[in-house]
Amino acid sequence: MTTVDLSTIKGVIFDKDGTLIDFHQSWTSIGLDLAMAAAVNDEERAEELMVLAGYDSQSKRFRPDSVFAAGTNAELIDLWFPTYTQSAKLEILSGVERIISRIAAERAVPVPQCRDVLQFLFNQSMKLAVVTNDSTKGAEETLSALGISQFFTACFGYDAVANPKPAIDPVIAFCDTTGLSPRQIAVIGDNHHDILMGKRAGVALTVGVLTGTGTRQTLREADLLLDSIADFTCLFETQPVS
Structure with missing residues (x-):
């Protein structure tokens, strides 16, 4: 395992789906439900929408960095309804987020040792945040349902900042909230846009994990x-946080 200097890291930004949450166990069925609703229960059209969003029917997984894996809810609606007016898209988006709010929290499956990792970092006085391209409300409800919301200082969905991932806005918002600088922060995620956000913001460490759609x-x-x-906490065994 690569050795890194962790002594200056005082905060960790986690992506949610694919990093804290098992993406495929949690979101494949949600994607199918959304596609069916968007297709008005036309199964053939729903399958087309799933493929358009990045679903590979052979592997039964979403492609890395596809719209469904990495995009915002608004980007998904733009993709599925390109000819609709903005007001119509906003109405559909509102409906999609109501569906997600209703079912995402109850279907969320945490990655193995998720709570143990968060507890460990929390006990080290780390400031923790979730940065996701899900809605803020949806993300907060999922964290609460999993019983892990108390570990986080902040949660930023795509609608909590002017520009979501891969823009640096969520990192700056976390810095403003905690008083930390980017050079005191690690970013952990399963998609390229997580890493790109961290690199652009100049964080101390970017960490990719293979529990989501990324390769x-x-x-x-x-x-x-x-x-x-789970492997991230192992790094601290030989380099305890000061």
Whole structure:
């Protein structure tokens, strides 16, 4: 495992889906429900929408960095309804987020050792945040349902900042909230846009994890590549937080 200097890291930004949450167990069925609703229960059209959003029917997984894997809810609606007016898209978006709010929290499956990792970092007085391209409300409800919301200082969805991932706005918002500088922060995620956000913001460490849709190839720019967030805490065993 790569050795890094962790002594200056005082905060960690986590992506949600694919990093804290098992993406495929949690979101494939949600994607199918959304596609069916968007297709007005036309199964053939729903399948087309799933493919358009990045679903590979052979592997039954979403492609790395596809719209469904990495985009915002608004980007998904733009993709599925390109000819609709903005007001119509906003109405559909509102309906989609109501569906997600209703079912995402109850279907969320945490990655192995998720709570243990968060508890460990919290006990080290780390400031923790979730940065996701899900809605802020949806993300907060999922964290609460999993019983892990108390570990986080902040949660930023795509609608909490002017420009979501891969823009640096969520990192700056976390810095403003905590008083930390980017050079005191690690960013952990399963998609390239997580790594790109961290790199652009100049964070101390970017970490790719293989528990979501990302691959070794798509996460190659990360400073570290780990199997899961469980491996991140192992780095502190020989370099305790000061």
